[in-house]
Structure formats: structure tokens, C-alpha cells
Amino acid sequence: MKNLSFINKIIYFINVIFAVLLLSSFILPYLPPKTFAVLAVLNLGVSFLIGINFLFVLYWLIKLKRQCFMSMIILLLGYFLYGSLYRFSSTTEVESPRNIKIMNYNVRLFDLYDWIPEDNTSDNIVAFIKQESPDIICIEEFHPRENLDFSFYKYQYKKIAGKKVKHGQSIFSKFPLINSGSLGFPNTSNNAIFADVVKGVDTFRVYNVHLESMHINTQVESLRKETSERLLKRVGTSFKMQQSQAEIILEHQKQCHYKVIICGDFNNTAFSYVYRTIKGDLNDTFDEAGHGFGRSYDFRFFPIRIDFILADKAFKINGFKNYDVHYSDHYPIMATLSLEE
Structure with a gap:
């Protein structure tokens, strides 16, 4: 943080907010809405949060700053928990009489x-x-x-x-x-x-x-x-x-x-x-x-x-x-x- 400019400190602060929101969203599938209705609303924006955190990773990588690791680690955690938001390949359809x-x-x-x-x-x-x-x-x-x-x-x-x-x-x-x-x-x-x-x-x-x-x-x-x-x-x-x-x-x-x-x-x-x-x-x-x-x-x-x-x-x-x-x-x-x- 000491080596960051004032603008980058603000950007990193915003990054922290979105990173924490994404991390919090990983527990949503286990929280019943009858008990945690307000938190459940967050799951609607998970794909948006993933996209925002990905952009933060790109930003810090371009700047060659180690701040990229926070969102990167959370995105990797999400990948291992839920898989990729975007499917890069699909199964070629198999023809069968069944x-x-x-x-x-x-x-x-x-x-x-x-x-x-x-x-x-x-x-x-x-x-x-x-x-x-x-x-x-x-x-x-x-x-x-x-x-x-x-x-x-x-x-x-x-x-x-x-x-x-x-x-x-x-x-x-x-x-x-x-x-x-x-x-x-x-x-x-x-x-x-x-x-x-x-x-x-x-x-x-x-x-x-x-x-x-x-x-x-x-x-x-x-x-x-x-x-x-x-x-x-x-x-x-x-x-x-x-x-x-x-x-x-x-x-x-x-x-x-x-x-x-x-x-x-x-x-x-x-x-x-x-x-x-x-x-x-x-x-x-x-x-x-x-x-x-x-x-x-x-x-x-x-x-x-x-x-x-x-x-x-x-x-x-x-x-x-x-x-x-x-x-x-x-x-x-x-x-x-x-x-x-």
C-alpha cells in the first residue's frame, strides 16, 4: 500500500469491497433464504462480481502490482468450488438411437x-x-x-x-x-x-x-x-x-x-x-x-x-x-x- 499512488489506493479500497462481496457469496448456496433473505439477494450478482474482480486482476497485472493476488486467489477459490462461469468447450453431440x-x-x-x-x-x-x-x-x-x-x-x-x-x-x-x-x-x-x-x-x-x-x-x-x-x-x-x-x-x-x-x-x-x-x-x-x-x-x-x-x-x-x-x-x-x- 505504501508504494501505491493516492488514486491506486482508492482503487484498491474499492477492489477490497468487491473481493469481500464475492468471497461472501460463496457461502450463499448453504444459507436458507427463510433465515438469510437479505444476503440471498447477493447471489443474483455473483457473475457480475466475478467479472469485476477479473478486471481488477487485469488492472493490477498491467501495473505489475502484487495487489492482483487478492482477487486472483478469490477467483481461483470460486473456480474450484463452482467451476468456471464461462464454459470454454462443449461436448460434441453424440448421435445415438437412444x-x-x-x-x-x-x-x-x-x-x-x-x-x-x-x-x-x-x-x-x-x-x-x-x-x-x-x-x-x-x-x-x-x-x-x-x-x-x-x-x-x-x-x-x-x-x-x-x-x-x-x-x-x-x-x-x-x-x-x-x-x-x-x-x-x-x-x-x-x-x-x-x-x-x-x-x-x-x-x-x-x-x-x-x-x-x-x-x-x-x-x-x-x-x-x-x-x-x-x-x-x-x-x-x-x-x-x-x-x-x-x-x-x-x-x-x-x-x-x-x-x-x-x-x-x-x-x-x-x-x-x-x-x-x-x-x-x-x-x-x-x-x-x-x-x-x-x-x-x-x-x-x-x-x-x-x-x-x-x-x-x-x-x-x-x-x-x-x-x-x-x-x-x-x-x-x-x-x-x-x-x-
């Missing part, structure tokens, strides 16, 4: 209120799904609009609710569904549904999960009007509800004797308590075969991944793809899986 392609897509009511500045968004979404032709697709914020044709899927399960605007979740499959149902989250329009899928001699369960939304408008002007106290309170309340919903999912899953795939919009990141709770011993298909940041939500400030496909370890992960089609505030994701012989 492959199952499963997609997840929050379609935001098929653009009911014309959020997307493009005509015929709902038709474009259906055409996109038909073109990519996943064997199974889980859809969140499904709105049963007129002329919405999913007849190219023989097997379907939908759970729709709502008084003014009917919406809910759906599972469409090319394989037979022998059982299906809804978990019915209390005091919310969010939910989780499931279907038991039969492919050949194998039966497995697919969950479509839509955890509580944080109800954050990501437009800059709207965020400026929001007081930090109100924002923290609302997000903290949502995280508490997410914890309760995750516990409902786990309790339901315990009664299932089939192999499980959990898809959905978690409205939270891979650094969160609810993600860690739901993931358990399952494999995150993006971690195993994805590429890049895995962005699945249209957040303008930095890439954020809140949509997941988690698979039982009995499944081999043969591929993963993030799509860049902008028909919703979410981007579709698809994993290619196969059951081990």
Missing part, C-alpha cells in the same frame, strides 16, 4: 401483450419448436391462445389456471405419458408439474418447475424508480417462497421410484440455495456439455442463467445447446440425453 432431446422454454404467454417488437411471435415460437423437434418440451408461462397448434406432439399434459389470463405449464412428448400431475404451490400462480414418460423399456419422470418470480422490471428507468428497500424486501420474500417450493419438489420427488429429469425456470441462479437444494445429486446438463455463459434470460446488464435441465446420473449427457432466438424474455435451452445400458 438419444432423448429435451427442451425447456419460458414463452412469456406467447407474447400476449406484444412485448417483442415483431409480428406473429406466437407462430414463430411454435415454428421454432417444430423445427428443432425436441422429443420432450417443458413450457412455462403457457397461454392457450387460439390457433396455437401443438398437434405434432401426440402426448400432452397441461396445467392451466388463472381468472383473467389463463396460463400455466405444459409438457409435450413424442413418447407416451403414463402418469401426470400438479404439485400445486400454495398462494401463487407459479407451480411445478410432472409426467412419467415411457421410451421403449424405460420409464422416467420429467418435472417442469416454475419457481416464484422476483417481479423485477429489468428496464433501467423502472429500476431507478424502485427504492432499494422495497426491492430488497420483495426479492427477499420471493426467495423465501422459492425455498418452500423447492422443499415441496424434493418431498414429491422422494415418492418417485423412476429416474428423474427436472427442467424449468428457477428464477434464480446456479449460485443460489434453491438451485443447490433442487439439484442435489443430479447433473446440470449445461455444466456437463454447455458452452459460453449459458445465458437463458434477457437481462441487459450481464449474462444470467436461471433456466435449467437437471438429469439423473443414470442419463449420459450427449449434448447441450443454448438458443439465441428472441421471442420471449427467456431463451430456450435443449439437452441431449441417453439412458445408460
Whole structure:
């Protein structure tokens, strides 16, 4: 510190703040939001904190200052704990007759209120799904609009609710569904549904999960009007509800004797308590075969991944793809899986 200029001392002080915040975030997946709601909010900015600390490392390296080691050590610790934020390579998709392609897509009511500045968004979404032709697709914020044709899927399960605007979740499959149902989250329009899928001699369960939304408008002007106290309170309340919903999912899953795939919009990141709770011993298909940041939500400030496909370890992960089609505030994701012989 003695050899630093006054400006660099200020920069290092700011560096310390961001380094401590990032270090603190590493314990967030182990802190239940019902007890630590305010701290849980920090997990939304973990990718931002990683980026900022990386820039500080570059700055001090250019200056040839040993101050680079603080953020460098914390970033390395985060890497060994959670892996890389950016996946530099992806698994080349393995073609196999046993492959199952499963997609997840929050379609935001098929653009009911014309959020997307493009005509015929709902038709474009259906055409996109038909073109990519996943064997199974889980859809969140499904709105049963007129002329919405999913007849190219023989097997379907939908759970729709709502008084003014009917919406809910759906599972469409090319394989037979022998059982299906809804978990019915209390005091919310969010939910989780499931279907038991039969492919050949194998039966497995697919969950479509839509955890509580944080109800954050990501437009800059709207965020400026929001007081930090109100924002923290609302997000903290949502995280508490997410914890309760995750516990409902786990309790339901315990009664299932089939192999499980959990898809959905978690409205939270891979650094969160609810993600860690739901993931358990399952494999995150993006971690195993994805590429890049895995962005699945249209957040303008930095890439954020809140949509997941988690698979039982009995499944081999043969591929993963993030799509860049902008028909919703979410981007579709698809994993290619196969059951081990």
C-alpha cells in the first residue's frame, strides 16, 4: 500500500469491497433464504462480481502490482468450488438411437401483450419448436391462445389456471405419458408439474418447475424508480417462497421410484440455495456439455442463467445447446440425453 499512488489506493479500497462481496457469496448456496433473505439477494450478482474482480486482476497485472493476488486467489477459490462461469468447450453431440432431446422454454404467454417488437411471435415460437423437434418440451408461462397448434406432439399434459389470463405449464412428448400431475404451490400462480414418460423399456419422470418470480422490471428507468428497500424486501420474500417450493419438489420427488429429469425456470441462479437444494445429486446438463455463459434470460446488464435441465446420473449427457432466438424474455435451452445400458 505504501508504494501505491493516492488514486491506486482508492482503487484498491474499492477492489477490497468487491473481493469481500464475492468471497461472501460463496457461502450463499448453504444459507436458507427463510433465515438469510437479505444476503440471498447477493447471489443474483455473483457473475457480475466475478467479472469485476477479473478486471481488477487485469488492472493490477498491467501495473505489475502484487495487489492482483487478492482477487486472483478469490477467483481461483470460486473456480474450484463452482467451476468456471464461462464454459470454454462443449461436448460434441453424440448421435445415438437412444438419444432423448429435451427442451425447456419460458414463452412469456406467447407474447400476449406484444412485448417483442415483431409480428406473429406466437407462430414463430411454435415454428421454432417444430423445427428443432425436441422429443420432450417443458413450457412455462403457457397461454392457450387460439390457433396455437401443438398437434405434432401426440402426448400432452397441461396445467392451466388463472381468472383473467389463463396460463400455466405444459409438457409435450413424442413418447407416451403414463402418469401426470400438479404439485400445486400454495398462494401463487407459479407451480411445478410432472409426467412419467415411457421410451421403449424405460420409464422416467420429467418435472417442469416454475419457481416464484422476483417481479423485477429489468428496464433501467423502472429500476431507478424502485427504492432499494422495497426491492430488497420483495426479492427477499420471493426467495423465501422459492425455498418452500423447492422443499415441496424434493418431498414429491422422494415418492418417485423412476429416474428423474427436472427442467424449468428457477428464477434464480446456479449460485443460489434453491438451485443447490433442487439439484442435489443430479447433473446440470449445461455444466456437463454447455458452452459460453449459458445465458437463458434477457437481462441487459450481464449474462444470467436461471433456466435449467437437471438429469439423473443414470442419463449420459450427449449434448447441450443454448438458443439465441428472441421471442420471449427467456431463451430456450435443449439437452441431449441417453439412458445408460
